[in-house]
Amino acid sequence: MENKKIILLFFSILMTLVGKAQNPIVLNILNDVNMDSLTFFVKQLTGEEQVIINGLPDTIFSRHKDQPGNEKAFQFVKQKFAGYGLQVDSLQFSATGKNLLGIKIGTTYPNKKFILGAHYDNIGSTVAPGADDNASGSAAVIEASRVFSGYTFPFTIIFALWDEEEQGLIGSNAYASLAASNNDTILGYINMDMLGWDGNNDSIADLHVRPVASSLQLADKAMAADTVYNINLGLHVVNPGTGATDHAAFWNSGFTAIGINEEYDGDFNPFWHSPADSLGQFNLPFYEKCAKLAYATLGDCALDSMTTVSIDESLITNGNIKLYPNPTTNGITVDLGTIFFKNITISVFNMKGELLQMVSTDSSSKIEINTEGLPSGIYYMGVVQDQTMMGMKRWIKL
Ligand SMILES: [Zn+2]
Structure with missing residues (x-):
């Protein structure tokens, strides 16, 4: 031959094989993603643009747990979730800490959930906009809630914003351990923490995974989505993935989870945790790709009972x-x-x-x-x- x-x-x-894996609804979702919308949410979460809370204009400065901006960010996103028709829930886990959940109930499997999450708190008690860490992930959750709200899914999707990640994953640990003790069926968690920085412009993002539950299969799904939907990030698989952000809370409780983020090794954001961590430092095409990879993976999962790549x-x-x-x-x-x-x-x-x-x-x-x-x-x-x-x-x- x-x-x-x-x-x-x-x-x-x-x-x-590849053609089979492409879902037209996921394609529509990716087409609906709007960079002006996504970056406007970043501006609102970092004080560059005003927000309206309870009908009044306001500004979110630091989202640190002890700053008023923390509660303002919570209220701002809560209104967004409600506006997109999601069921809104929250988990108060301490006097200062509160997670926010926007829930889109699945039409066939309401008790089986996929979760897309990011932490909304930041570090820096006075002036630290926390644009990359982690308004980037939080805005990507809000944009996802906007875009996904236009479709229905057999599985339940939860859009989650965690509080007090910077204090040691307190919010996500509270949620995941409660979910484990309630025997919740969480089929997969996708974390987004810092999506805006690509200093060397190599389009490489980290994909964090550990061999817990079906996490490796979920990572496969993300790798497939990158190619199938022509997102074309280079993916750097980190296994075992870092324990320093919220996906680890899900691994710790035995759930399937992955993390999608900019490269933590080799191309780390030099403005991290400083007053200069602003939207102006973002690599916007990279940010868009990271968000779309998370959405494509989530969409493929929530539309299909298989968490594995279909071969x-x-x-x-x-x-x-x-x-x-x-x-x-x-x-x-x-x-x-x-x-x-x-x-x-x-x-x-x-x-x-x-x-x-x-x-x-x-x-x-x-x-x-x-x-x-x-x-x-x-x-x-x-x-x-x-x-x-x-x-x-x-x-x-x-
Ligand atoms: Zn972070």
Whole structure:
């Protein structure tokens, strides 16, 4: 079989897989995202623009737990949630701390929830706008509540704003531990904490995950969404993910959770926790991509009962083929098992169907593929013997 034919064969299969994964409602949601709206919410949360609270103009300065802006931010977003038709709830967990929840009840599974959340408090007791940390995530939650409110979902979606993250994840821990003790069915939590900074303009975002419940599958879903919806962030998978923000509260209580944020390592926001942490420092195209990745992942989850990437297993024609380790970092072994190993061609594709590597063998049932140069993401390994496709397997580069 010529190389060209092999490539076409794999490409057509890949397009079937990828095409299947794209949901038209999610596409509409992504089209509805409006950067003017998103950045206006950031301005309102950081005092650059006024808000209206109980009919009166007001300004939110610091959202630190001891500042009046903390309560003002809560009231401001509460009105937004109500205005978008969400059921509003809150969790007062201490004299100073209060989480805000905007709930969109699922039409088929009202008790099964996906949660999109961010902390709304900030650090700096006097003047610290906390634009990146974390008006960026909070505004992305408000924009999501605006956009998602136009659609219905079989699963319940909760838009959550946590308080007192800066004091040690107090608000999110209070919520997640209560949910665990109530046996709540939280199918997945997506955290957004700092989405605005991309100083080196490499479009790389962190995807934080730990092997808790179905968190790895949720991370798969985010990686797939990045490609399927042409968001095109480079994703840096951090496993085990940081314990320093609210997704950790969900892992601690045994729930499925991931975190999407700018790079905490290597390209950290130099204005973090300073009075200069303002919208003016944002990389706006990067901010938009991060928000859209979270929305696409949430949308795919809330519209589909599967929290895993849907792959047609029937395409894997030979179960004897094994890939290990998977996920991998530097290399992967293709073990052909009992397949007769003459005239074998192994091809590595990305999710766009681009052929990245092709290795032929006539003499070995175990073939090492070097994966060092590949960015983090989902890939496919195709095995052809003579003119027959023996198998197509999905694998992950961390
Ligand atoms: Zn933060």
